[in-house]
Amino acid sequence: MFQLGKTLVSEEIIKNDFVCNLSACKGACCIDGEAGAPVEPEEVPILEKIYSKVKPFLRKEGIESIEKQGTYIQTENGELETPLIDGADCAYVIFDEKGTALCGIEEAYNAGEIDWKKPVSCHLYPVRVDEYTAFSAVNYHRWQICDDACSLGKELQVPIYQFVKEGLIRKFGADWYRELEETAKAIRK
Numbered sequence: 001m002f003q004l005g006k007t008l009v010s011e012e013i014i015k016n017d018f019v020c021n022l023s024a025c026k027g028a029c030c031i032d033g034e035a036g037a038p039v040e041p042e043e044v045p046i047l048e049k050i051y052s053k054v055k056p057f058l059r060k061e062g063i064e065s066i067e068k069q070g071t072y073i074q075t076e077n078g079e080l081e082t083p084l085i086d087g088a089d090c091a092y093v094i095f096d097e098k099g100t101a102l103c104g105i106e107e108a109y110n111a112g113e114i115d116w117k118k119p120v121s122c123h124l125y126p127v128r129v130d131e132y133t134a135f136s137a138v139n140y141h142r143w144q145i146c147d148d149a150c151s152l153g154k155e156l157q158v159p160i161y162q163f164v165k166e167g168l169i170r171k172f173g174a175d176w177y178r179e180l181e182e183t184a185k186a187i188r189k
Contacts (some may be wrong), residue, residue: 004176004179004183005172005176006134006136007137007138007172007176008135008137009138009180009183010137010138010139011187012140012160013139014188015159016150016159016160017153017154017156017157017158018126018149018152018153019152019153019158020146021148021152023100024149024152025148025149027093027101028101028145029125029145029146030093030102031090032088032145035081035084036073036081036083036091037119037122038080038081038119038128039081039082039119041080046116047071047072050114050116054092054105054108056108057105057108057113058094059093059094059095061085061089062091062093062104065083065086069091070083092104092105094107103118120167120170123164123166123167123170124167124171125141125164125167126140126141128140129171140160159184159188161180165177168180
């Protein structure tokens, strides 16, 4: 771990490679697991505001789940997440003609209907950020369903921090990312 401003960063995001391989995993991270995607408090009003424009991109099951549970949920632990369909798929998940899971929010963004890409936690994946009172912990979330992404990243020689560059800049800013790049140069030598 090393410190950048008010963040503690795991060296794993520099030392490990990663490039999503949707043709292999079919977007399993959006349909597997026990919880929805983490949502930050400032994202709650955004989800509520954009829902009417995202809704036409969603599946019937997703719409039903959102309209029953809300555009986000709060867990027993007080954490905010996207709602799930019957405890499985994220309610915002859609599928392409090959059966690959995609984000309905991101599809609305790509179509120019909204100007917000998706929750930052999704944008950062496989990086997870845990917020504490005095700092944020920036870690690599290792998950077996992403083994093909690790192999592709290694083949293409793309470290995790470069793969999620846009998400890291969105979360922490361009100056923070430049500092991360400088640190990465020293670590990867």
